[in-house]
Amino acid sequence: MTAATQGAKYTIGVDFGSESGRAVLVDIATGREVATAIYRYRNGVLDEHLPAPDDDVRLAPDWALQDPLDYIRTFQETVPAVLAEAAVNAADVVGVGIDFTACTMLPTTADGTPLCALPEFRRDPHAWVKLWKHHAAQPQADRINELARQRGEAWLASYGGRISSEWFFAKSLQILDEAPHIYRAADRLIEAADWVVWRLTGNECRNSCTAGYKAMWSKDAGFPSTAFFAGLDSALATIVADKMSSDIASIGERAGGLTAEAAAWTTLVPGTPVAVANVDAHVSVPASTVTGPGTMVAVMGTSICHLVLGSRPAAVEGMCGVVEDGIVPGLFGFEAGQSAVGDLFAWFVETSVPPAYHAAAAAQGIDVHAVLEREAARLQPGENGLVALDWWNGNRSILVDADLTGLIVGATLATRTSDIYRSLIEATAFGTRVIIEAFEAAGVAIDEVVACGGLPERNRLLMQVYADVTGRVFRIAASTQTAALGSAMFGAVAAGAAEGGYDTIDEATERMARLSDVVFRPNVANRAAYDALFAEYRRLHDDFGRGESSTMKRLKAIRAAAIATATVGP
């Protein structure tokens, strides 16, 4: 492996994903990723039962929990590993940053002990970490949305008019509804992102990113009012004062220094500066070289998260949120999203690709996606005769409707597997174009796009289609682990120039973040065909996604009724 450079200084970023945590050790001067280590969570995603010895406690559908001790183990396993691998002296590590999935939250005691770590609560599922994809709080999200609409809450407009079941107060209210004793026992309710920073620094420091995007906080107005919370449940009225904090630290600040305990976990030096916590997608923005308006960052993996910076707020239709200081201090961070992208292609390969493609992939030692991509790349735009609505997992932006479903039209007996595959790629590109047009319609410029997150480097056709469909240049972040790199960059900013880091995220970005040399430019020859296809997409989008034609919702209702009456077969 690459050895440390004489006299160099380093920063460490730790990225907490759904299945594992990852640390990267980065050279502050160059952004070179010197060493990486991954810890696969011992208890993974808990979606069927609690971990042994309590594995007789079953979890209902839509539940997804985690064990907070897996996060501590991540520090213990990965940070010493990267130091050792790179042969770097702990004293040369000037800062640490972390990023997390969100909203991933847990109840703790006043000193930060997770309730699930206490014997009296550990058999109660509500005492554990609720992972971002815990979807069992939908009834609570519905109540929050209903009340917010009734009361005309101003903050609703910042979230596309609807908050998600994944978010902080939906999950908190579910605890109160279903396990009031846990709610009462919880001195604190806290994002896991902030909890790990608390564990590292001893400082319960709440970050502006998760507060803004997941807990309806804004710099101007703070959290929703006591009256609003009281309208949901009198016991919830003082949740912010009692179990949270109104003292929100901006992204880019220093949360504190490593405690002796955390220094022992990590083998770092006590007092090493630790950045305010961040979110995985959002921290990828500077790691993709973007610290100002005009360039969208598309974090492309199983889904797409679209992030844009603006110098002032704007009402963008169907965005997930807009938060001041939410991504880069001093700017408004806009977030939008598409619910199924890589997941959609994976679904297709799993359910709809015949043996010949699998055999070709095996024979050539490549992925089935690569075989499909090669065949699909031979087609002219429009040649497949298909257009799809990419709503296999609902529509996040701009329709904000989880009950929408996938549609494909144009199939004939001559339609091939690769025709359909290409139409799904095109559909996700059309979805991105709808989002870009919504931003531009609201006065937020999107001049070009930087993609990161896994899909871009694997699928050149995908990138070219996105460039052609959106008419934007698509660049790709050089790093394949932008979240961890971005956290390391914020670690450098937490240190500051005086302690060997940087004073601003702009400076850190200039020195540490890079783009790949591969650039996808719109092919003007494809413009007319894609404009024509996009007009069809847009028409179907509005027909099925808005207004009268609620075919998709009626089908969901019919399906729910069928499942409810289904008798289990022999």
Next chain:
Amino acid sequence: MTAATQGAKYTIGVDFGSESGRAVLVDIATGREVATAIYRYRNGVLDEHLPAPDDDVRLAPDWALQDPLDYIRTFQETVPAVLAEAAVNAADVVGVGIDFTACTMLPTTADGTPLCALPEFRRDPHAWVKLWKHHAAQPQADRINELARQRGEAWLASYGGRISSEWFFAKSLQILDEAPHIYRAADRLIEAADWVVWRLTGNECRNSCTAGYKAMWSKDAGFPSTAFFAGLDSALATIVADKMSSDIASIGERAGGLTAEAAAWTTLVPGTPVAVANVDAHVSVPASTVTGPGTMVAVMGTSICHLVLGSRPAAVEGMCGVVEDGIVPGLFGFEAGQSAVGDLFAWFVETSVPPAYHAAAAAQGIDVHAVLEREAARLQPGENGLVALDWWNGNRSILVDADLTGLIVGATLATRTSDIYRSLIEATAFGTRVIIEAFEAAGVAIDEVVACGGLPERNRLLMQVYADVTGRVFRIAASTQTAALGSAMFGAVAAGAAEGGYDTIDEATERMARLSDVVFRPNVANRAAYDALFAEYRRLHDDFGRGESSTMKRLKAIRAAAIATATVGP
């Protein structure tokens, strides 16, 4: 094989398909199919080039020709074979009937010699038989439809308002347009069905079925007028008088007796009665036990042909045709159709079924369809959450629009392969329900359905879904070769009771046709879910098939433009 019964009398039906011809020898008293023989056409379907030694003559896309000598070889190969197999004396064969695909037509000299059999014409594709699925006469069909609309031709209403490129005058006009020397040289233009009867009997006898369904003839009004044909092309004005005949024989009549030459081909007795020619789907109606109103016969294979008898004419939306004496003498025969049924399921298995299903089929020694069917059969109606429009090959009835395409809506990341398979089955059942409702709306009762044609005996789920969706009892013809059996029955009617057969098709049907014991009755428990799903189908059907939302046609136009501009890759 089964031996002949002492003293029994027999009839022979010969069914001319697309790839082969088949003869069946049937016991007149019982309808028992004593022996069957199949001849695979030496020159098959000619869709790339003419047969050797002229195989350097290439055919354009959409062409489909045949060699008429293959039909003669069918007689020579199959009739002696069934006689030999059954050890039946030729003197005990009282009649012969034939059925054919339609419109399958050819140009001949005045004595019936096919032009393609003459050295001076054999290298001209227009001298050969144009098979039913020759689709290169679309421009001519468009002209015929256009002129018929302009002139307000009354016959247009009998064909759903539009005639097909497959039909007789479209094909004839294509010959005139593209090969006027062939048109001039053709003393006769004739359905292959009638041509083989001519070859058997020496009598150029034209049948009411193909004349009515494929050449716009009716018992009352005859063929379209000279003025109409002159409007298409002055050279076409007298096509009926010059190259056809206005003397149309009804289904059920005798065309003549076997010539000495034909007796030599078949080893039958000269003078053996031969029935007026018939069409494969239509002749299946009495073979499915139906000779009166109230019961639909669904000939279910790659597509579905729906046939219904009525005592008076009616304007049924989008039917393929209504012809007096077209199916059973004395009644009006209605025909409707669905363009892709078995073909759709085959397309799905070929393009969209992953390896696990193929492996399961191989391991269990069953068909992939059977694996899918078993999994799909476990679902409740509506549980798949999907609805599809089954227009992978356009919509024949009731929209009469070849440019419509397939659609599926409701897909999620939880959708399985078998969910989609079931939705395609359901979509074809919904298509049948639309047709049944169109008949009933026009006052033509459909009380129950008899299915035949290949699919019914192979797929029980399909039949049950059809019964549930349509609310009709579905029965199945006992014979697996209803066309050949039906032809044999008409052979018996050609003989008449005096010569050992029957005087009417009703009598023949009563004695010779049977139903399977398997009956599919509507499951009332599924009614509500299917009514709800059908309402969605009907809404999409009208939105995409009629009126404003011509997404499918625009996609076809975009595709055509893309293919036209496509450069061939390296």
